[in-house]
Amino acid sequence: MDRIKALRIIENRAAPNCRRVRIFLAEKGIEIPYDQIDIMAGDHFKTEYREKVGTYRVPVLELSDGSFLTESIAICRFFEMENPEIPLFGRTQLEVSLVEMWQRRMEFELLWPIAFVLRHGNPKMTVLEDQCEAWSVANRPRVLVGLETLNKQLTHNQFIVGPNFSVADITAIVAVNFLRTIRVEIPEHLEFLLNWKATVSQRSSIGA
Ligand SMILES: N[C@@H](CCC(=O)N[C@@H](CS)C(=O)NCC(=O)O)C(=O)O
Structure with a gap:
C-alpha cells in the first residue's frame, strides 16, 4: 500500500494555532505548500469548506488519500512520525x-x-x-x-x-x-x- 503523504496545509497566517504548526515544521526543516483561508471574512464557515474538512477550524492538513487532518497537535504528530530525527514530542x-x-x-x-x-x-x-x-x-x-x-x-x-x-x-x-x-x-x-x-x-x- 502506498504511504500516505502530506499534500498541503490550509491555514490562516495570523491565527495562533496555525503558527504552532508552522513553527513545528520549520524546526524539522519540512517544507509544504500553505493555502490561506480568510477566517475574518468567514470563508471557513462556508458549507464547501466544512463538508470537505469536517470542521470550520484551521489549520488543516490535506493528505494524499483524500482525507483531511485537523487539530494542530495531531498534524504535528503526523510529521513527527514521518520525521522523527529531531524529536519534539520527547525521547524517553x-x-x-x-x-x-x-x-x-x-x-x-x-x-x-x-x-x-x-x-x-x-x-x-x-x-x-x-x-x-x-x-x-x-x-x-x-x-x-x-x-x-x-x-x-x-x-x-x-x-x-x-x-x-x-x-x-x-x-x-x-x-x-x-x-x-x-x-x-x-x-x-x-x-x-x-x-x-x-x-x-x-x-x-x-x-x-
Ligand atoms: N484545537 C484546535 C483549535 C483550532 C482553532 O480554534 N483555530 C482557530 C484559529 S487559531 C480557528 O479556526 N478559528 C476560526 C473560528 O473560530 O471560527 C487546534 O489545535 O487546531
Whole structure:
C-alpha cells in the first residue's frame, strides 16, 4: 500500500494555532505548500469548506488519500512520525509524558484563556464568536496565573521540559506572543519566563 503523504496545509497566517504548526515544521526543516483561508471574512464557515474538512477550524492538513487532518497537535504528530530525527514530542518514556502534560497545560492554562479574553472581549471578533463579555473578563486573571505557572516551571529548566526544546515550548511561545492581542505584558518579576522568551525567540523557526 502506498504511504500516505502530506499534500498541503490550509491555514490562516495570523491565527495562533496555525503558527504552532508552522513553527513545528520549520524546526524539522519540512517544507509544504500553505493555502490561506480568510477566517475574518468567514470563508471557513462556508458549507464547501466544512463538508470537505469536517470542521470550520484551521489549520488543516490535506493528505494524499483524500482525507483531511485537523487539530494542530495531531498534524504535528503526523510529521513527527514521518520525521522523527529531531524529536519534539520527547525521547524517553518520562519525557514524552511530560511533554504531553506541559503541552496540554500550556493550551488549557495559557493559550485558551488568552484566546477567550480576545474572542469574547474584542468587538472585531464578533465575526468568529457569539460573545459573552463575562467570559472574557473571567479569563483575564487566568492568563496571569498561567504566566506565573510557566515562570515557575522554567526556574530549573532551560526549556519547559528540561534541556530539550519541545512542542510544549512551541505552544507556550505562540501563547506568549499572542498576549499582545489582549494588551498584556509579561510582568517584570517573571524573570525566568522573560529569559526563556528571549532565548526561544532567537530560534529561526519562530519567524515561520
Ligand atoms: N484545537 C484546535 C483549535 C483550532 C482553532 O480554534 N483555530 C482557530 C484559529 S487559531 C480557528 O479556526 N478559528 C476560526 C473560528 O473560530 O471560527 C487546534 O489545535 O487546531
